[in-house]
Amino acid sequence: QVQLVQSGAEVKKPGASVKVSCKAxxxxxxxxxxxxxxxxxxxxxxxxxxxxxxxxxTNYAQKFQGRVTMTRDTSISTAYMELSRLRxxxxxxxxxxxxxxxxxxxxxxxxxxxxxxSS
Amino acid sequence: SYVLTQPPSVSVAPGQTxxxxxxxxxxxxxxxxxxxxxxxxxxVLVVYDDSDRPSGIPERFSGSNSGNTATLTISRVExxxxxxxxxxxxxxxxxHDVVFGGGTKLTVL
Numbered sequence: 001q002v003q004l005v006q007s008g009a010e011v012k013k014p015g016a017s018v019k020v021s022c023k024a025x026x027x028x029x030x031x032x033x034x035x036x037x038x039x040x041x042x043x044x045x046x047x048x049x050x051x052x053x054x055x056x057x058t059n060y061a062q063k064f065q066g067r068v069t070m071t072r073d074t075s076i077s078t079a080y081m082e083l084s085r086l087r088x089x090x091x092x093x094x095x096x097x098x099x100x101x102x103x104x105x106x107x108x109x110x111x112x113x114x115x116x117x118s119s
Numbered sequence: 120s121y122v123l124t125q126p127p128s129v130s131v132a133p134g135q136t137x138x139x140x141x142x143x144x145x146x147x148x149x150x151x152x153x154x155x156x157x158x159x160x161x162x163v164l165v166v167y168d169d170s171d172r173p174s175g176i177p178e179r180f181s182g183s184n185s186g187n188t189a190t191l192t193i194s195r196v197e198x199x200x201x202x203x204x205x206x207x208x209x210x211x212x213x214x215h216d217v218v219f220g221g222g223t224k225l226t227v228l
Contacts, residue, residue, distance in 0.1 A: 035217070045154075045162065045205055047217035059216060095161055104209035104217075105152040107173060109161040 002026040004096050004110035011116045017084040020113045022096035029077035030054040033099040035106060036070065036081045038092040046092075050099065051079060086117045121210040123220035130226045137193040139223045141206035144187060149208045151189040153182060156222075157202045165204075166191060193225070201227045 007021040035050040049060035051070040069082045094113045097106035124142040131137040154162035169184040179194045206220040
């Protein structure tokens with residue numbers, strides 16, 4: 001079945017960068033968009049952007065433009081989200097999620113990766 | 120940017136019907152999707168395209184969308200339905216393509 005497995009929790013200092021991975025299985029990796037969504041502690045869901053694994057093309061939410069980079073490695077069916085210049089309010093669980101072609105919902109989601117930014 | 124408004128909380132007794140609303144300007148012209156998120160878990164899609172259910176989601180979950188309000192309805196509520204619920208739309212006219220509502224905590228009394 002379709003499955004997304006994310007990398008483990010990270011602790012970073014303010015100003016550093018973090019790179020989270022999302023390994024896909026059970027489908028053709030280049031067939032579906034991969035999105036990244038984050039959730040701060042006790043807060044709601046916030047969309048960060050998406051990557052087309054086939055072309056590498058990206059769309060980022062304006063809030064994260066200049067700080068986020070989404071990439072992929074098709075040889076290992078893995079997508080990456082790197083966030084730079086981390087601040088304490090970037091502390092959140094980061095999720096990857098699949099969007100199939102011609103639909104605009106997400107299913108399934110990865111298990112999430114907790115990123116803690118603390119000095 | 121497009122805004123989706125959900126009530127912070129909804130409470131219902133077991134066996135009763137829960138209705139969770141999602142308000143947005145002319146939301147009836149958009150496709151609305153709903154996710155369930157239990158504590159410590161990733162969101163799970165429970166309704167897509169206003170009223171369709173993914174395989175494996177009970178028929179007790181249904182949705183509607185008209186005018187300025189979309190609604191997720193959970194019939195015969197069970198204790199296991201207690202979770203946060205989020206609505207989501209796609210809005211390419213905003214500064215971010217994907218918009219989520221603020222979430223609603225469903226409490227089963």
